[in-house]
Amino acid sequence: xxxxxxxxxxxxxxxxxxxxxxxxxxxxxxxxxxxxxxxxxxxxxxxxxxxxxxxxxxxxxxxxxxxxxxxxxxxxxxxxxxxxxxxxxxxxxxxxxxxxxxxxxxxxxxxxxxxxxxxxxxxxxxxxxxxxxxxxxxxxxxxxxxxxxxxxxxxxxxxxxxxxxxxxxxxxxxxxxxxxxxxxxxxxxxxxxxxxxxxxxxxxxxxxxxxxxxxxxxxxxxxxxxxxxxxxxxxxxxxxxxxxxxxxxxxxxxxxxxxxxxxxxxxxxxxxxxxxxxxxxxxxxxxxxxxxxxxxxxxxxxxxxxxxxxxxxxxxxxxxxxxxxxxxxxxxxxxxxxxxxxxxxxxxxxxxxxxxxxxxxxxxxxxxxxxxxxxxxxxxxxxxxxxxxxxxxxxxxxxxxxxxxxxxxxxxxxxxxxxxxxxxxxxxxxxxxxxxxxxxxxxxxxxxxxxxxxxxxxxxxxxxxxxxxx
Numbered sequence: 001x002x003x004x005x006x007x008x009x010x011x012x013x014x015x016x017x018x019x020x021x022x023x024x025x026x027x028x029x030x031x032x033x034x035x036x037x038x039x040x041x042x043x044x045x046x047x048x049x050x051x052x053x054x055x056x057x058x059x060x061x062x063x064x065x066x067x068x069x070x071x072x073x074x075x076x077x078x079x080x081x082x083x084x085x086x087x088x089x090x091x092x093x094x095x096x097x098x099x100x101x102x103x104x105x106x107x108x109x110x111x112x113x114x115x116x117x118x119x120x121x122x123x124x125x126x127x128x129x130x131x132x133x134x135x136x137x138x139x140x141x142x143x144x145x146x147x148x149x150x151x152x153x154x155x156x157x158x159x160x161x162x163x164x165x166x167x168x169x170x171x172x173x174x175x176x177x178x179x180x181x182x183x184x185x186x187x188x189x190x191x192x193x194x195x196x197x198x199x200x201x202x203x204x205x206x207x208x209x210x211x212x213x214x215x216x217x218x219x220x221x222x223x224x225x226x227x228x229x230x231x232x233x234x235x236x237x238x239x240x241x242x243x244x245x246x247x248x249x250x251x252x253x254x255x256x257x258x259x260x261x262x263x264x265x266x267x268x269x270x271x272x273x274x275x276x277x278x279x280x281x282x283x284x285x286x287x288x289x290x291x292x293x294x295x296x297x298x299x300x301x302x303x304x305x306x307x308x309x310x311x312x313x314x315x316x317x318x319x320x321x322x323x324x325x326x327x328x329x330x331x332x333x334x335x336x337x338x339x340x341x342x343x344x345x346x347x348x349x350x351x352x353x354x355x356x357x358x359x360x361x362x363x364x365x366x367x368x369x370x371x372x373x374x375x376x377x378x379x380x381x382x383x384x385x386x387x388x389x390x391x392x393x394x395x396x397x398x399x400x401x402x403x404x405x406x407x408x409x410x411x412x413x414x415x416x417x418x419x420x421x422x423x424x425x426x427x428x429x430x431x432x433x434x435x436x437x438x439x440x441x442x443x444x445x446x447x448x449x450x451x452x453x454x455x456x457x458x459x460x461x462x463x464x465x466x467x468x469x470x
Contacts, residue, residue, distance in 0.1 A: 070394065071406055074116045074457035075428075075445040080105050083453030085129040085137065086427045088216060088369055089416035090171075092144040095195070098416060098425045100455065101139035101173060103129040108139055108173055108193075109455070111425065113418040116457050124191050124202040127176030127213070134213070135232035138175035141216035141274075144195070145170050145243060147224065168243070169195040170203075174214035174228055180207055188214040190228055192247060204247045208239045218275035219243075220284060220305050225250070227284050227305065231271035235259075238272065238286060240305060240313055251313050253303065255288070261307075261314045266291045270298070274369070276329040276337065278352050285352070287326035288318065289342060298326045300339060300350060319355025324348055328370035330379065332397040338379045340367030344387050349400050363402035364393035368413035372397055375419030376463050382426065384413040389438070392426055392458060406458060410437040422465055424458045 085103035091113060092099070098111040106128030107121040130136035147168045171193040177186040188210035193200045208214045210230035218227045226241040235256035239249045253261040255268040270290025277284055284303040291297045302317040321339060326348075328340030335352040344366035349359040366385025373380060381393035383405065390412045391405035409428040417424045430453045431437035441454035 069462055070404065070458060070460040072440055072444050072456050072458050075441055075449065076111055076116050076118055076425075076455040076457065077445075077449070078102065078105070078109060078118065078452070078454060079121075082430055082451055083427060083455075084429055086414060087134075087137075087140045088142050089371075089414045089425060089427065090142045090144055091416040091418045091425065093419050094146065095144075095169075096418070096420070097144075098418070098455070099142050099144065099171060100414070100425075100427055101142050102427075103127075103137050103139065106138075108142060108171065111455060113421065113423055113425070116423070120199060122171065122173075122193050122200055122202075124193070124205075125178070126173070126191070127178055130176055136176045136212060138173070138213055139191070140174040140176070140213055141228065142171060142173045143217045143219050143226070145172065145219045145221075145226075147221065147243065167196070170243070171195055171200065172217055172219075172226055172228075174217055176213040177211060180205060186211075188212065188230055188233075190214050190217070190226065190241060204245075206241055206247050206249065208241075208249060209252075210237070214239070215272075216274045218277045218284060220277045222279065222282065223305055225305055227275045227277070227286075227303075229272040229275055229286060231273060236268060236272045238275065238303070253313055253315060255301075255315075261312060264315065264318060266299075266318065267293070269293045270295075270325070273327045274329045274340075276331060278331055278335070278337075280335060281352055283316070283352075285329055285337065287329055287339070289325045289327065291318075295325065296323050298322070298324050300326055300329070300337070300355065302355070317355060319350060321348055321350070321357070327368050328382070330370045330372040332372045332379060333374075333377070336397070336400070338370050338372065338381075338395065338397075340370035340381050340383075341365050342368065342385065344385045347381060347393070347395070359400040361395060361400070361402050364391065364395070364405050367393065369415055371415055371417050371424075373417035373419050373422060373424070375417070375422045375465060378403070380415055380417055380424050382408075382413045382415045384408075384411050392424065407438060407440070408456070409440055409453075410435070420465075422459055422463055426456045426458060427453070428456045429453045 081104045087101040090099045096113045100109040102109045106126040107123035110119040127138035177188050179186050188208045190206045192204040194203045210233045212232035214228050215231045224243045237254040240251045273287035275286045286301045288299040298321045299318040324341035325343045326339045327342045337350045339348040346365045347361045367381040367383045369382045371380045377397050379395040383391045383393045390408045393405045394403040415426045430451050441449040
């Protein structure tokens, strides 16, 4: 299969954590309150229909008005095709925009997080909802980056690296395999939009050399690198792309024994999921759902994105995570990482430095995307396979304690929160034909949403903290 350029030979590696060596488990307190927020309701309905917020029976002892009032309070209509296929969500709080990888409409939907109004759709020949399945579809992962870059030569080239400064505001989105150049085989790519243009314009398509989709994305702001996983290629790999023009793949880590940058004997048998950049550790982290064909064995890979002494990017540790099937990752306070487990039995909080499991939360699980909202100090989980039914899970990030979960819709696996008003945005599908799936879009928004789906906006008036734009 076509591949991006390989990494340099590995030098002396950092300390390796032996997979499934016992990790110290630190105790954590388990009580919490919720606060989240919002504004208007997209004109669909001015008074919210009450949605009960189910609370934990085991680890949560606290209940408050803000917890009980956290519910669906607005719905955003999505134009054109019904919202039946989508992937990752992202909020850019500085621009007050929510972005959704909308596969049904082969674009990235943009919503104003202040008014809960649909703004536009970014389209540039995305694969859309491919009939062969998610592995060939797009858009997938999305991330917004803001940087001030020097107008200079590539860091790997010789020459004067001084220069004027330019503001960069971009959205990067992973896409499924397509023919990018005549006569070439179809391959995965990442598309880049300039958000400073009005409307935003496509400025680059970066090939990543996979036979299947480029999926979830993280931004290493220190090294000016986009990390994107090709989760469904065999073996799966992670590409590191320079955000400085000319944007190109600078290195790749193939997650397989014997490959440069992966000094482990474990076989990665369940692909890769969410990457995450942690500034304070200078490391990337990637969810590894399954190892060695054992569904109970997963890990979070820790990665040095540049390598010591120019040795190239290297997986420096595999932090063991059992009975979880790690999916979403998000960084909370105190260098704590919430791991959204696809396994419906739990969610896990790790120490980013040591990989120690700090807390296992048994009240919510079956999650895909997870999000930390510094505006209310809560984690939010798109728990589509929770035992109680598809839910939006809420965890107190300061106390590592479960708060509540609120019903969502079938396959509601994506979410993001605006820290400036504490709105949580969740794409909601219409019921499947012949199924008795919940339909919160119609329940809240009325008959005009029948068969269409919507983007649900959840918050609590008690926790609302809308700030004014300068």
